[in-house]
Amino acid sequence: MGENSVIIQLENIDFSYAGGKPVLDDLCFTLEEGAKLGIIGHNGSGKTTMLHIIMGLLKPSSGTIRAFGKPIETKKDFLDVRRKIGFLFQDADDQLFCPTVLEDIAFGPLNLGKSPTEARKMAMETLERLNLKGFEERVTHKLSGGEKKLVALATVLVMEPKALLLDEPTTGLDEDTNIRIITLLNSLDIGYIIVSHEYDFLARTTRDIYSVQNGQIVYDGDSSALHSHYHRHLMGKFRHRHETLSSQI
Amino acid sequence: MGENSVIIQLENIDFSYAGGKPVLDDLCFTLEEGAKLGIIGHNGSGKTTMLHIIMGLLKPSSGTIRAFGKPIETKKDFLDVRRKIGFLFQDADDQLFCPTVLEDIAFGPLNLGKSPTEARKMAMETLERLNLKGFEERVTHKLSGGEKKLVALATVLVMEPKALLLDEPTTGLDEDTNIRIITLLNSLDIGYIIVSHEYDFLARTTRDIYSVQNGQIVYDGDSSALHSHYHRHLMGKFRHRHETLSSQI
Amino acid sequence: MHISEGILSGPVLISGIALAAAGTAIGLKKLDYDRIPRAAILSAAFFVASLIHVPIGPSSVHLILNGIIGLILGWGAFPVILVALTLQAMLFQFGGITTLGVNTMIMALPAVFCYYLFGRLVGKRPHIAMPAAFACGALSVFFGAVMVGLALTFTEENFLKVSYLVVIAHLPVMIIEGIITAFCVAFLRKVQPDMLPGYSKQTSFTPSKETAGD
Amino acid sequence: MLQEPFSTGNSQIHRLDPRFKMVLATVYAFVVALSNSFPALIAALIFSFALIGLCRLGFLEVAKRIALVNGFIVFLWVVVPLTYDGQSIYYLGPFGVSREGVLVSARITLKSNAILLAFIALIASSTVATLGSALSRLKIPAKIIYLLLLNYRYIFVMEEEYRRLLRSASIRGFRPASNLHTYKTYAYLIGILFVKASDRAERVYNAMLCRGFAGKFYSLHEFSFSRLDLIWLVVMTIVIIGLEILEWVKIA
């Protein structure tokens, strides 16, 4: 593939849930190969909706979706997109349904037509890559929240996607798991889109940050200028300007 | 009741789930009447477990629980505690199990032996107090996430508890609902314990913040010194010290 | 698997109601008040699962799952199936009022029967448990189809041939239910073995640490 | 998503006392189910249509339900006339179409549809929530009613959960087909659904305990029997007596 080839392109997408007001309104967006983007936005601004539209889980009322250069329209087109783009759900509990970790990770490759031996081999390799060796026979349902998230990531990566969409990959996770995920994402050579409320996390994993506002997506800046953390100070003791991104906070 | 009378006192509580390692280890904790406390801590540190022990939903392997001055041991004692302490669950769907909002709110009073007419009256008053008038005949499963949380809070408040325990009351809620809950909590004249990962929310609703670490609970500081927000600054441009709560960040 | 309104005769309808009432009474007696939420929420899962359509050849069938519900709930299957059928009638108008008793019997009696036949076996070693689970799923459908046939034949002797057809038509469903029940039991044995009967006595198949303690 | 399309409305029938509607529907269903004469069955079908008309329900939605439930009836029409003993009135190759078989099929069709339409008019015109509390006033055991109401409440949660899981499967390239992999996947989905249900049940039970639940269910609802109910009681009594007369006239 050529340099900067476009992976996904959304053109003038409109969307509203049945009976609701418009969520996305003439949204345009492009993901280039290898690009690492962050998306922020208020609750309910439509971030999850946008990802679901890319994956073909929701159908926009108007607009076109292009993936790998060609328009995506039929069911078959979307099946194809789903094989090439990995999607990590907001809640790992929704993503894992096999009894053991190994079976869960091998599920995708089996659907792609791999033989059981091959699928198992791919699953083992992915586990190793994510430092999850020894997890293969663990019961998925009984893993901790952070472990579930890592296994969910493994189920996506094993399919060797060309790009990743990650919906709030770190909510509810503790610092250790956070750091593992950051290290992992930085070691990937594919592009991804991360939706998150955590600036700090975005700053450490992405290059450009966009935000979703009024149904559209706008460029927000280079992530290197951003950082966030909880801090305390007595009023007036330390001088720093509180430049916030939106006026509400 | 006297000034600063103690509502709940945990003394040297040990607890571990069947076959697991200790979750709480010699934990001591006191909730005084009218005190508004926040509890933070990593995932799996045992916050939810501690609240369940207070409510008698889990039994500690050793240690004593005192409520309203006397030790709580028998099943009857716990029935009594449950009537006086309201517990808001992490997932509102677990708490709203009746078909309509009114029935759900009246469930508690009916169990306390009120007549249907009385229970209905109490439910209506609570709805009014929470600005939820007009919700009484709504079907619970059709409410939005934020509405469910508010109704769940109503089911707890209708029982006129002497104290509240709230387990992550704002996860997944949007800003508006957040503000409604903050306003409401600030208007209550009873004490409460809030478990949350959101410093900002704790800072606006509680006075003292504790954290759970290594199976114990430790005082973390006065919430007024804490604030948090996302901010950006180029390195070195604004001077401010980053005093964080834990060393990891 | 149910019979619509208007087909069965008075005596069959009445016997169905009487027998279903007896079964439900036993089931309720074994279901303490503090087990009601569990039975109800499992029943909701059962309701949703039985709406799943699985492909078979060029067509698809919806699952019945009375075998697995029997394994999980034992006699509790009676009230749970009665309630699920009532809801199906209220929400989709499947089944009906007069046939509620017969339809409950059609699904619940095989469920309880298979619970007694296979309940102990599904907790044993895999080479016993898996065939037992398959048989449980397949036979619970087979017995159900036979009960449909009996209800029809008792109504009118001339329905005998229809009854044969009903049983034959259920043969593919039996096989699929058998396979799905076997995999489902395999799943529960690994993930939550205490949901299956006979688990407390037989722990040898779960060497993992998480479950060894209790 | 599961819906109750008939429960919204403000017709006379919607306003009847749900306890009364339930008793009426049951008595009427049994009367029709046990009738055999064509005049009685045809009269019942006409009356049921009238009930539907009075409810002012969406025609399309009603038609859909009727079509769905008549699937088994079509099967009967294909099989019964050919297999039923009796006088052949027509030959399809070697098979004789029996007169009695046709009559039985016709009777079943009339009964089935008459009861179904009355059921939609009288029962489906209330929500399950209302029906549940009405049942509790009809001396149905409290355990059954709570099973029903809790089941109903969590169907929606479970369905949502199932759909999210299925979505996760489809995102990983799952396409249902007639093979072992598909059946295994569905079995796992069902398995995890049961496990999640069991976990949730524990949390719900805890929530009930925290609100003072001590093993007894109370009902909040009060229903009142209005004049409209009285009028309908008279109407229905006349209709049922009428149907019985039509039924017995044949025998006499």
Ligand SMILES: Nc1ncnc2c1ncn2[C@@H]1O[C@H](COP(=O)(O)OP(=O)(O)OP(=O)(O)O)[C@@H](O)[C@H]1O
């Ligand atoms: N299934 C649905 N049916 C109807 N409305 C929905 C549905 N899902 C989401 N919405 C609404 O659409 C809007 C956008 O939701 P979406 O989940 O995309 O937001 P989000 O940006 O991902 O928010 P969050 O940060 O809370 O995850 C919200 O107003 C939400 O209430």
Ligand SMILES: Nc1ncnc2c1ncn2[C@@H]1O[C@H](COP(=O)(O)OP(=O)(O)OP(=O)(O)O)[C@@H](O)[C@H]1O
């Ligand atoms: N039912 C259970 N059986 C076994 N272990 C459990 C159970 N519930 C919780 N645990 C374990 O006990 C520990 C404490 O869990 P708890 O839910 O109290 O944590 P928490 O502080 O509330 O975490 P979170 O912030 O994620 O809600 C965790 O390690 C968890 O894995």
Ligand SMILES: [Mg+2]
């Ligand atoms: Mg989202």
Ligand SMILES: [Mg+2]
């Ligand atoms: Mg918790």
